[in-house]
Amino acid sequence: MKYNIRTLLIAVLLVILVFLLVNNNRSQDILLLEEDRIEIEGAEYSISLTKEGYDPSEITILAGDRITFSADPEYYKFHWPASNIHPTHSIYSEFDPRDPIKSVDKWSFIFDDRGAWRFHDHLAPYYTGVIIVK
Incomplete structure (x- = not known):
């Protein structure tokens, strides 16, 4: 037992x-x-300033995603991606590095605000694009 x-x-x-x-x-x-x-974290994307302009010139991302901007050093010594309106960049003022960036360097920005954000190169404002943030 x-x-x-x-x-x-x-x-x-x-x-x-x-x-x-x-x-x-x-x-x-x-x-x-x-x-x-x-x-x-958010996804990461790249936009490059080429001889023909921004590539891609239009992109759709989600809020919190990061875009890294670069420029082809063969054609540019500096680049300056920024939100419209040129020259004040007042529509999305945070989207502005506030100084030129050497073409061998890159600049990244995290898009937290939803909307369609038109942008340009401050040094060559005829190069434009749009970033759609959902």
């Missing part, structure tokens, strides 16, 4: 131990998934 009770107690303790281990691992998995969701 003592042998059966002892065996039963050991079996119950093993079941409880396995249950606790399995549930503990599940809660850690859930926490990792929540952390992964928090760390997700």
